Each structure stands twice: as structure tokens, then as C-alpha cells.
Amino acid sequence: MSGAIIECSGVTKLFGDFAGLNNVSLSVSPGTIGLLGPNGAGKSTLMKCLLQLHPISMGGARLLGRDVGSEGREIRTRVGYAPEQDCLISGMLGCEYVTYCAQLNGLPFQEARQRAHEMLDFVGMGQERYRAVDTYSTGMKQRVKLAQAIVHDPELVFLDEPTNGLDPKGREQILQLVESLWKKHNISVVLSSHLLQDVDRICGEIIIIARGEVLVQDTLKNLKARRAGFAELVVEGEHQRVLEILRANECTCELESNGHITVKHGRESLTPVLKFLHDEGVRPIEALPSPNALEEVFLQALSNHGPD
Amino acid sequence: MAQIDSSYTHRDGDTRGIGYRRWVIAQATLTACLKLKGMKWVVWSCWIYAFLQGIFLFGFGQLMDPSSAVYAFITENLGFFKSIGPMFQGWAEENPRIAIGMTYNLFFYIFTGYIVSTLTLSLVALGMAIPRLITSDLSSRAITIYSSKAVSRLDYCLGKFGGVMLLLTITWLGPMLATWLMGNLMAPKISFFWHTAPALLHSSMFVMSGMIFLGLMALGVSSMTSSPRTATSIWVGVLLLGVVLSRIGEGSENYWLQYLSFWFNLELLQGWVFNISGDFIELGTEYPSFTDGHIFDRFKERLGIKKNVSTPRHDVAVAITCLSLLGGAALLTLYKKVKPE
Numbered sequence: 071m072s073g074a075i076i077e078c079s080g081v082t083k084l085f086g087d088f089a090g091l092n093n094v095s096l097s098v099s100p101g102t103i104g105l106l107g108p109n110g111a112g113k114s115t116l117m118k119c120l121l122q123l124h125p126i127s128m129g130g131a132r133l134l135g136r137d138v139g140s141e142g143r144e145i146r147t148r149v150g151y152a153p154e155q156d157c158l159i160s161g162m163l164g165c166e167y168v169t170y171c172a173q174l175n176g177l178p179f180q181e182a183r184q185r186a187h188e189m190l191d192f193v194g195m196g197q198e199r200y201r202a203v204d205t206y207s208t209g210m211k212q213r214v215k216l217a218q219a220i221v222h223d224p225e226l227v228f229l230d231e232p233t234n235g236l237d238p239k240g241r242e243q244i245l246q247l248v249e250s251l252w253k254k255h256n257i258s259v260v261l262s263s264h265l266l267q268d269v270d271r272i273c274g275e276i277i278i279i280a281r282g283e284v285l286v287q288d289t290l291k292n293l294k295a296r297r298a299g300f301a302e303l304v305v306e307g308e309h310q311r312v313l314e315i316l317r318a319n320e321c322t323c324e325l326e327s328n329g330h331i332t333v334k335h336g337r338e339s340l341t342p343v344l345k346f347l348h349d350e351g352v353r354p355i356e357a358l359p360s361p362n363a364l365e366e367v368f369l370q371a372l373s374n375h376g377p378d
Numbered sequence: 379m380a381q382i383d384s385s386y387t388h389r390d391g392d393t394r395g396i397g398y399r400r401w402v403i404a405q406a407t408l409t410a411c412l413k414l415k416g417m418k419w420v421v422w423s424c425w426i427y428a429f430l431q432g433i434f435l436f437g438f439g440q441l442m443d444p445s446s447a448v449y450a451f452i453t454e455n456l457g458f459f460k461s462i463g464p465m466f467q468g469w470a471e472e473n474p475r476i477a478i479g480m481t482y483n484l485f486f487y488i489f490t491g492y493i494v495s496t497l498t499l500s501l502v503a504l505g506m507a508i509p510r511l512i513t514s515d516l517s518s519r520a521i522t523i524y525s526s527k528a529v530s531r532l533d534y535c536l537g538k539f540g541g542v543m544l545l546l547t548i549t550w551l552g553p554m555l556a557t558w559l560m561g562n563l564m565a566p567k568i569s570f571f572w573h574t575a576p577a578l579l580h581s582s583m584f585v586m587s588g589m590i591f592l593g594l595m596a597l598g599v600s601s602m603t604s605s606p607r608t609a610t611s612i613w614v615g616v617l618l619l620g621v622v623l624s625r626i627g628e629g630s631e632n633y634w635l636q637y638l639s640f641w642f643n644l645e646l647l648q649g650w651v652f653n654i655s656g657d658f659i660e661l662g663t664e665y666p667s668f669t670d671g672h673i674f675d676r677f678k679e680r681l682g683i684k685k686n687v688s689t690p691r692h693d694v695a696v697a698i699t700c701l702s703l704l705g706g707a708a709l710l711t712l713y714k715k716v717k718p719e
């Protein structure tokens with residue numbers, strides 16, 4: 071698909087006097103999009119407005135090239151959504167629930183049931199699918215939510231904090247799955263999170279949002295380039311000597327409490343730095359170009375925006 | 379947890395239209411209701427009740443047939459029927475529209491709305507179903523899931539309404555139809571079908587309008603709260619309030635209070651649809667000596683039919699208006715409450 075999948079122009083969402091979203095304008099192309107922001111930033115509100123779960127107070131938005139205000143129902147046949155909170159239908163079995171969700175999107179029963187099982191396999195649900203959803207653990211709920219969001223083979227899915235409450239292994243699995251949605255299956259993903267690592271791992275494009283406003287929208291690559299002049303080195307012993315060498319080469323550097331050395335070298339890439347260290351006989355165990363780029367950009371964006 | 383199997387595949391089948399999606403919601407609602415503890419018993423009771431009524435109609439049919447074994451048995455054991463039996467038979471020959479048609483009309487008037495009837499059982503069924511209709515979706519935030527699918531709030535409400543209609547069809551309309559069919563299939567003459575058609579028409583009209591009204595009320599009550607207990611309590615409260623209001627209003631200066639009771643309004647509507655008093659008036663003109671008998675007076679008293687006066691149109695119009703207003707209030711509650719958070 072070509073063209074923007076999400077277009078917002080001046081979207082404002084008022085809750086009484088309070089603006090949950092304030093004049094948000096965006097144009098997003100297909101891919102994996104990370105929606106970052108602190109608690110209460112308006113991430114969930116943005117998703118809900120795009121899906122017409124909340125009516126938009128002012129402005130207009132288009133999803134997949136169609137107006138959400140007038141064609142909401144048609145759009146939603148091609149869009150999936152996994153909300154932040156629990157939203158299971160009590161009394162149903164896991165597989166019944168996913169089948170039902172597929173039917174609600176217009177899949178005939180036979181196909182709905184078959185796809186429900188495929189998706190439950192896909193998200194790694196085993197025999198638990200034959201249990202009532204009321205008995206599920208947080209991890210199972212997250213998986214079922216993901217399954218119901220993709221069961222009708224959408225072109226775009228909104229996942230609101232899909233890794234919340236998952237153990238490290240489960241989180242890794244879910245992130246892999248989400249990543250594969252775009253990389254292998256060409257389904258665009260909008261993923262909201264306040265966990266920078268998640269977004270850093272799988273998202274191609276980042277939208278930073280705070281207090282209802284979009285602060286930054288850029289590709290992860292560009293954001294990292296903004297921090298290109300920074301690096302983090304891990305060396306064995308001889309910390310002082312390395313610091314001296316770096317300073318002699320016009321770098322600002324500091325020894326962190328964990329023994330890592332952060333370097334502000336100001337060069338386009340890390341290669342020249344590694345070269346002069348090598349010339350001095352220093353071989354870093356690890357060298358990270360633009361470390362914590364996302365975190366830095368995130369914190370900077372928030373601080374530019376004024377104190378919370 | 380099972381190993382990850384990234385077997386995601388794209389689908390290329392058709393997508394069904396909005397009618398199908400609404401039907402899916404209706405079906406799921408019915409299924410959820412039938413799964414409730416005790417609902418099976420209520421449904422069975424409705425059908426057993428229908429069956430017993432069918433047997434009763436069979437007995438009535440046999441009265442018309444002097445050659446039948448049942449008739450012989452009855453007249454032998456119950457002297458009362460010895461006198462009334464031949465009278466009915468002569469009558470059925472002479473004026474089947476009155477003898478068969480009107481009697482059926484009276485029977486179905488009683489079947490569809492008497493104190494102990496499938497209506498009462500249906501109200502019980504609705505009371506049990508109410509926490510499952512919308513209340514549970516409100517408490518589990520399932521409304522959010524519905525709204526994120528290809529259905530709108532209206533589609534959701536239509537689907538739920540369809541589910542309630544299906545439930546009431548099982549507990550009220552279906553048994554009524556079954557009783558009618560049973561009575562006629564076991565009747566001595568095929569012409570029973572023809573003569574009793576008005577009774578069927580009246581029953582269907584009344585039952586269906588009652589279903590629509592009660593369905594709306596149930597949905598309205600169900601959407602008022604996210605607590606199952608509160609929802610059930612409200613439903614019981616509404617039913618009791620109806621009884622109390624019509625009792626207080628009855629025969630007092632504040633007779634208008636009765637119109638606030640949906641029981642009373644439904645009764646008026648029923649009386650009008652079945653036109654029982656019209657039947658009695660006709661009976662009185664054709665067979666004056668007959669209706670003056672004290673049996674019929676007691677009957678009329680029991681049924682609350684004013685002596686030989688048809689239900690005034692004006693009263694019925696007020697009743698229908700009041701029912702519509704109540705239904706409208708239920709719709710408004712739905713509109714206000716059925717929203718994703």
C-alpha cells in the first residue's frame with residue numbers, strides 16, 4: 071500500500087475543559103510506528119479517537135485513506151485494535167471469544183473459527199484457549215487481545231501497551247511477533263508504550279507525545295543520528311588511561327558508576343575513535359554508538375516542552 | 379505456553395455484510411442467556427405449559443365430537459358435561475365462528491396474559507437474562523471491543539435486541555404457536571384451523587407487541603448499571619412498581635396512576651387486541667339467554683371486562699402512548715449508557 075495510513079489534521083479531543091489531545095497533526099506512512107509518551111500523555115486517547123471510540127471534538131482524521139468520522143465502520147473492517155485494559159467477554163472460552171471477534175468483523179463462522187485457532191497458535195496460546203476467559207492470567211489476556219486484533223487480517227493494528235504485565239520471555243515473544251507483522255506480513259503496527267526499549271527494538275518510526283501534543287515525529291534512524299556524536303565504551307581495567315587518551319583526542323568523557331565510559335566525540339561515526347584507541351593498544355570489549363538515543367531524545371523533548 | 383509458531387497467513391475470503399454481524403451478536407446473546415443456570419428450567423416450563431394448554435384444547439375439541447372416546451369418558455364421569463356437551467356440539471354445527479372461534483379467542487386471551495402464564499415465565503426469564511444482556515458488557519468493557527470491530531453502537535443495540543427477541547420467542551411466542559398448532563392438529567375437524575385463525579392473529583399481535591416492549595425495557599434496565607445485582611433489582615422493582623401503581627390507581631380518584639403501570643397498559647392493549655368484550659356483546663345479542671347466566675358474569679368479572687362494553691379506543695390510545703414513552707425512555711438509556719469508555 072502506498073500513501074499515508076494515518077492522517078490527522080488539528081485533531082483535538084476535549085474531556086470537559088481538559089484537552090486530552092491538543093491540535094494533533096500527523097501524517098504516518100506504513101511501517102511500525104512507536105507511540106511514546108509518559109503516563110497520561112494521550113497515547114490511548116489518540117488511538118481511540120482514530121478508531122472512533124471517542125468522538126473527535128475538533129479537526130479531522132483519515133485512516134487508510136478514509137475519513138474516520140463518516141466511514142468508521144468500513145474502516146474498522148481493515149483495522150485491528152488491542153486495548154490497554156481487559157476487555158474480554160465473560161463467560162466465553164478463549165477460542166470462542168476470538169472466533170466471535172472475527173465474526174463481528176464479518177468472517178463466516180467456519181473461517182472465523184479456523185482463523186481464531188491459527189491466531190491463537192500464532193500468539194503462542196496452548197490448551198488454555200479452551201478455558202473461560204475469566205480465568206486467564208495477565209499474560210494470557212495480552213495474547214488473546216493480540217489474537218483478536220489480527221484475526222480478521224487487518225492492514226493496520228493499534229496495540230496499546232501490548233507488553234504490559236508480561237514476563238521477560240513473554241515480552242520477547244510478543245515483540246518478535248509484532249515485529250514480524252510488519253516485516254513478514256506487511257501489516258502496519260502502531261504500538262504505544264512507555265517502555266523505550268520495546269519501541270527502540272521494533273519500531274521504524276517514533277512519535278513522541280506529551281500532554282496531548284505531538285513533540286517529535288521522526289524515524290528511529292534520524293533520531294539516532296541526532297545523537298551520533300555520542301558513544302559508550304566498555305573497557306577492562308585501565309579506565310584512567312583510556313580517559314586520558316580520549317581527552318587528548320578532543321573528546322569529553324566520563325566514567326559512569328557501572329564502569330562504562332560515556333564519550334562525546336562529536337564525529338560523524340565512531341570509527342575514528344576506535345582507530346586512535348586501537349593505535350594506543352586499547353581494545354574496548356564493547357562500543358555502542360549513540361547509546362540511549364531514544365531516551366535522550368525523549369527526555370530532551372519533554373524538558374523542552376516545559377516541566378511536568 | 380506453546381512454542382511460537384509464526385503461521386500467520388493472509389485471508390482472501392469474502393466479508394459478510396452488516397446484517398450478518400448483527401445476527402452474530404443476537405445469536406451470541408441468546409447463547410449466553412441459555413447458558414445461565416436455571417434458564418433451562420424456565421424454558422422447559424414454558425414448553426410444558428404450552429403442551430398442557432395443547433392438551434386442554436384437545437379436550438375442548440373432543441367435546442365437539444360426540445363419537446370420540448374422550449367425550450364418552452368425560453360425560454360418563456363428569457355429569458356437568460352431559461348437559462353442556464350436546465349444546466356445544468349443536469352450536470358448533472350451527473355457528474362455528476362463535477362456538478369454536480370465540481372460545482379459542484378467549485382461551486388464548488387467558489393463555490397469553492393471565493397471572494400464571496408463559497408471559498410470567500418470560501418475565502422471569504428476562505429477569506435472569508438482564509445481567510447478561512448489556513450489564514456484563516459494561517462491567518467487562520466489552521463495549522470497547524464491539525466498538526473497535528466493524529459494528530457501530532446501533533448495530534450492537536440491534537443485535538442485543540435481536541437476542542432478547544429470540545429468547546422471548548423461545549419462552550413466549552413459540553409456546554403460544556405450539557399450543558395453537560397442537561390444538562388444531564388434534565381437533566376433530568380441519569375447519570378448526572380456519573375458525574381459530576382470528577385467535578392466532580390476536581395472540582400473535584399481542585405477543586409480538588409485548589415482546590418488543592418488554593425487550594426494550596429489559597435492554598434499558600440492563601444498560602442502566604454495570605452491577606448484575608443492581609440490574610436484577612431494578613427489573614424486579616419495575617415489575618413491582620407496575621403492580622402497585624395499577625392497584626393504587628384502580629377505582630380511586632387517581633385512576634390515571636394506572637397508566638404509569640405497564641401491566642395495566644399491556645392488559646388494556648390485550649383486551650383491545652383480543653376484543654373479548656366485543657365477543658361477549660356479540661354473544662349476548664345472538665344468544666341473550668346464554669350470557670345472562672351467572673357463569674359468564676363471574677367470568678367477565680374475573681377477566682376484568684366491564685359489562686358488555688368494548689374497551690374504549692381512547693383508553694387504548696393512552697395506553698399505547700404510555701407504553702411507547704416507556705420504550706422511548708429505555709431507548710434513551712441505551713443511547714446514553716452504551717458507550718466505550
Ligand SMILES: Nc1ncnc2c1ncn2[C@@H]1O[C@H](COP(=O)(O)OP(=O)(O)OP(=O)(O)O)[C@@H](O)[C@H]1O
Pocket residue numbers: 085089090107108109110111112113114115116154264719
Ligand atoms: N474518558 C475520559 N474522561 C476524562 N479524561 C480522560 C478520559 N480519558 C482520558 N482522559 C485524560 O486524558 C489524558 C490522556 O489519557 P490517555 O489514557 O490517553 O493517556 P496515555 O498516554 O494512554 O497514558 P498511559 O501511559 O497511562 O496509558 C489523561 O490526562 C486522562 O486523564
Ligand SMILES: [Mg+2]
Pocket residue numbers: 113114115154230
Ligand atoms: Mg494509555
